[in-house]
Amino acid sequence: MAETKRKHRVLVVEDENNIALALEFLMTRDGYEHTRIADGAEAMDSIRNLRPDLVLLDVMLPGASGYEICQSVRLDPTLANVKILMMTARGSAIERRKGLVVGADGFITKPFEVKELREEVRRLLEMAPDLGK
Amino acid sequence: MLTGLSLRIRVFLFFVALALGILIALGVGLGLGYRRLADPGSLSAFVQSGIVAGFITLGLVAWVWFLFDANVAKPIDILSGALRARAHSDVTSEMDVAMARYLGDLAPAATAAAHRLAETRGALALSVMRETQRLSEEKTRLETLLSDVPVGVLLCSSDHTLAFYNSQASDLLATGTAPGLDRKLFDYLRAGPVRHAHDRLIATGDPDAATDLLCTTIAGARVLSARMRLTHGARGSASGYVLTLRDVTADLSTHARREALLSEVFDRLRRPAANLSTLLAVIPEGQAGPGPLDGALREEVSALALAVNELSRRHEEAGQDGWQLVQTRASDLAEGLKARLETGGVRLKVTTSDLLLRCNGFEIISLLDGIALHLGRDSGAADLSLRIEEEDSGAMIRLCWAGKPLSIRDLDHWLDEPLDRLVPEIACQSVLISHGTELWPEPQAEGRQSVCLPIRQARRATARPKPVIRTVVYDFDLLSRARADKVAETALDGLTYVVFDTETTGLLPQQGDEIVQLAAVRIVNGRRVEGEVFDTLVNPRRSIPLSSTEVHGITEAMVADAPEVDEVLRRFHKFAEGAVLIAHNAPFDMQFLRRREARLGLAFDHAVLDTVLLSAVVYGQHETHSLDALTHRLGITIPEADRHTAIGDTVATADAFLKLMPVLQGRGLKTFGNVLSEVRKHGRLLKDLN
Numbered sequence: 001m002a003e004t005k006r007k008h009r010v011l012v013v014e015d016e017n018n019i020a021l022a023l024e025f026l027m028t029r030d031g032y033e034h035t036r037i038a039d040g041a042e043a044m045d046s047i048r049n050l051r052p053d054l055v056l057l058d059v060m061l062p063g064a065s066g067y068e069i070c071q072s073v074r075l076d077p078t079l080a081n082v083k084i085l086m087m088t089a090r091g092s093a094i095e096r097r098k099g100l101v102v103g104a105d106g107f108i109t110k111p112f113e114v115k116e117l118r119e120e121v122r123r124l125l126e127m128a129p130d131l132g133k
Numbered sequence: 134m135l136t137g138l139s140l141r142i143r144v145f146l147f148f149v150a151l152a153l154g155i156l157i158a159l160g161v162g163l164g165l166g167y168r169r170l171a172d173p174g175s176l177s178a179f180v181q182s183g184i185v186a187g188f189i190t191l192g193l194v195a196w197v198w199f200l201f202d203a204n205v206a207k208p209i210d211i212l213s214g215a216l217r218a219r220a221h222s223d224v225t226s227e228m229d230v231a232m233a234r235y236l237g238d239l240a241p242a243a244t245a246a247a248h249r250l251a252e253t254r255g256a257l258a259l260s261v262m263r264e265t266q267r268l269s270e271e272k273t274r275l276e277t278l279l280s281d282v283p284v285g286v287l288l289c290s291s292d293h294t295l296a297f298y299n300s301q302a303s304d305l306l307a308t309g310t311a312p313g314l315d316r317k318l319f320d321y322l323r324a325g326p327v328r329h330a331h332d333r334l335i336a337t338g339d340p341d342a343a344t345d346l347l348c349t350t351i352a353g354a355r356v357l358s359a360r361m362r363l364t365h366g367a368r369g370s371a372s373g374y375v376l377t378l379r380d381v382t383a384d385l386s387t388h389a390r391r392e393a394l395l396s397e398v399f400d401r402l403r404r405p406a407a408n409l410s411t412l413l414a415v416i417p418e419g420q421a422g423p424g425p426l427d428g429a430l431r432e433e434v435s436a437l438a439l440a441v442n443e444l445s446r447r448h449e450e451a452g453q454d455g456w457q458l459v460q461t462r463a464s465d466l467a468e469g470l471k472a473r474l475e476t477g478g479v480r481l482k483v484t485t486s487d488l489l490l491r492c493n494g495f496e497i498i499s500l501l502d503g504i505a506l507h508l509g510r511d512s513g514a515a516d517l518s519l520r521i522e523e524e525d526s527g528a529m530i531r532l533c534w535a536g537k538p539l540s541i542r543d544l545d546h547w548l549d550e551p552l553d554r555l556v557p558e559i560a561c562q563s564v565l566i567s568h569g570t571e572l573w574p575e576p577q578a579e580g581r582q583s584v585c586l587p588i589r590q591a592r593r594a595t596a597r598p599k600p601v602i603r604t605v606v607y608d609f610d611l612l613s614r615a616r617a618d619k620v621a622e623t624a625l626d627g628l629t630y631v632v633f634d635t636e637t638t639g640l641l642p643q644q645g646d647e648i649v650q651l652a653a654v655r656i657v658n659g660r661r662v663e664g665e666v667f668d669t670l671v672n673p674r675r676s677i678p679l680s681s682t683e684v685h686g687i688t689e690a691m692v693a694d695a696p697e698v699d700e701v702l703r704r705f706h707k708f709a710e711g712a713v714l715i716a717h718n719a720p721f722d723m724q725f726l727r728r729r730e731a732r733l734g735l736a737f738d739h740a741v742l743d744t745v746l747l748s749a750v751v752y753g754q755h756e757t758h759s760l761d762a763l764t765h766r767l768g769i770t771i772p773e774a775d776r777h778t779a780i781g782d783t784v785a786t787a788d789a790f791l792k793l794m795p796v797l798q799g800r801g802l803k804t805f806g807n808v809l810s811e812v813r814k815h816g817r818l819l820k821d822l823n
Contacts, residue, residue: 064542065541065545067541067573068540068541068542068545071540071541071574072540075538075540090445091445092449092569093449094569094570094571094587094589095571097571097587098571098573101573101575101585102541102573102574109442111437111438111441111442112438113435113438
């Protein structure tokens with residue numbers, strides 16, 4: 001069963017190399033396919049091409065803000081299955097609310113515990129329709 | 134020697150002397166006649182006729198004296214009293230001429246003189262009035278100005294006595310009882326910093342110097358930031374000062390909280406950071422650390438992450454981004470935006486809850502104005518509406534429209550534009566930062582779109598508190614007054630008086646009657662101070678007989694929630710501190726105060742004046758001295774609704790006293806001591822309390 005099931009694809013949109021490195025390491029360890037981009041302006045093209053199951057999306061990005069990317073994804077009906085987990089270093093209640101309003105499925109504040117992040121990722125991917133069938 | 138006695142007693146003594154003289158003359162005449170006749174048998178006839186003649190003479194003399202007293206001496210006394218009143222006070226009512234009809238032209242002449250006096254006064258008053266009116270208009274403007282400046286302003290004499298304060302100062306200082314003129318500033322503020330600042334300024338010798346200080350209120354320990362500037366006395370002698378006050382308690386505690394948080398941030402971040410760099414330094418580069426080192430690294434990292442998250446959460450909870458923002462009414466925001474948009478030809482429908490938002494109204498309006506204009510111009514939005522509603526502990530401002538959804542890209546571009554064309558360096562984005570908030574588009578029902586702007590702190594606007602008298606209270610004469618230490622040697626108009634009246638359950642305090650209402654006003658430098666009124670119902674903790682309720686109209690239900698006697702007397706004692714007490718029929722009212730002294734641990738040992746006795750001094754003992762009669766004589770009217778209310782009677786008594794004062798001074802009774810010794814002569818009328 002496991003071999004027939006396609007691996008979940010995760011897109012990491014993060015401009016800070018060190019945290020991106022850690023996230024990629026974590027994604028590999030948990031057995032997800034992953035791609036990383038650093039520029040917000042490229043994000044929409046990458047999402048359309050890759051059709052990831054989950055986007056780990058930083059809020060503060062060069063090129064386009066995480067909110068903007070999130071809103072664009074939600075306005076494209078062909079990307080309805082893409083889950084978005086936003087990450088921010090500020091993370092006030094108002095930012096969290098803005099993130100959820102513009103269409104994020106989860107919101108996580110940096111620095112985060114790895115355990116917390118893994119649980120959130122797993123939760124969102126389980127919500128996604130099983131693509132392996 | 135006889136001139137010291139009153140006119141009526143002198144007249145009486147004359148008649149007594151006359152009667153004695155006639156009796157002696159009669160006796161001597163009859164004695165001589167008897168001796169000439171030398172008839173012992175006629176003695177009884179002489180004695181008999183002597184007694185008859187004597188009684189007739191006495192009767193005649195007594196009758197004539199009575200007529201003389203009733204129609205000459207007494208009217209003269211009354212007439213002179215009435216003239217005195219007119220000479221020294223502005224009594225304008227007609228004099229009673231009928232009672233002096235046997236005095237020939239004296240009464241009409243006195244009336245004519247009084248009329249002439251009134252006319253002259255009138256002419257003088259008219260010219261004075263114009264000038265006074267101009268001055269009072271200027272004064273009113275000054276008062277309005279000072280009552281509306283957003284800082285407390287107070288003026289003190291060189292001995293730190295309050296001569297002026299505006300309502301903001303009263304709010305800042307008072308916390309409970311209103312401050313009073315002629316009170317020491319140090320009843321309200323701690324003395325140390327104020328004295329130091331005053332000395333400092335005097336030492337500089339620079340008349341224009343000002344100094345900043347922090348002072349603390351006695352009640353509530355509020356910290357006030359103050360600026361002191363000297364005022365210049367007329368003779369350039371001891372200088373009083375102006376103190377402007379601002380409450381910085383909240384600022385200081387916010388500052389202290391931020392400082393504490395900041396130092397905790399450094400403390401909790403420094404240690405894990407230092408530990409991490411040490412741990413990493415001992416692990417050879419490119420290699421994994423041995424087990425214990427690895428464990429230590431993880432421990433430090435998780436402590437660091439935990440600290441950062443917790444501290445930033447606390448920072449957010451404290452809501453410190455908004456500390457410089459002010460309470461702004463939601464409807465004011467909405468109407469302000471509406472007006473701004475209308476000048477650009479855009480119509481806006483507004484719906485607001487009754488909320489006070491903690492924000493910078495100008496910035497929020499400018500921000501929304503810019504967005505609304507962009508929406509109309511760039512996105513073709515129509516049918517704009519604004520909604521401000523309560524949400525969590527804050528409020529949500531929603532600008533809604535019919536049309537296309539708004540992209541965050543466009544919104545972000547708009548936010549990068551300057552808030553105001555004239556101030557290009559401030560971007561709209563900075564408004565969001567200073568309010569610690571975000572702005573986002575959100576679809577609404579019925580295909581409408583919106584931009585949401587949460588405001589972190591808001592509260593429901595509650596009903597405005599009962600309006601207090603928002604005026605400044607002042608008496609600049611306090612600054613120049615020569616203050617005597619002993620009350621007895623103080624000029625009558627140099628004293629501070631508290632005029633008071635009580636309504637009670639009955640007339641017998643020794644049989645358990647109690648106060649049900651107590652009212653008082655203060656008189657400073659010969660003026661009743663409008664803002665300084667003490668007026669309260671009192672719960673007597675016993676029933677109020679119907680007969681008493683019929684007099685003062687106070688029922689048991691009305692006093693059920695009123696403070697009790699002890700508390701009210703304590704407050705009254707504070708209110709009357711340092712003043713001379715005045716009441717109409719003072720012994721009655723004083724009984725109710727003094728019998729509580731032991732229990733309260735307070736002494737009502739004030740000097741006391743009684744307007745009944747003052748009335749007797751001025752009008753003579755033969756007049757009636759009820760409050761109604763006294764006020765009638767002085768041309769004071771008590772509105773019927775106020776009669777037999779404590780405050781109504783108090784104000785009437787105070788006004789009567791103010792009119793009696795110049796009369797007393799006209800009689801040469803210039804000091805309190807003079808008045809007191811004169812009053813004691815009428816002590817038989819009432820027991821003098823001093």
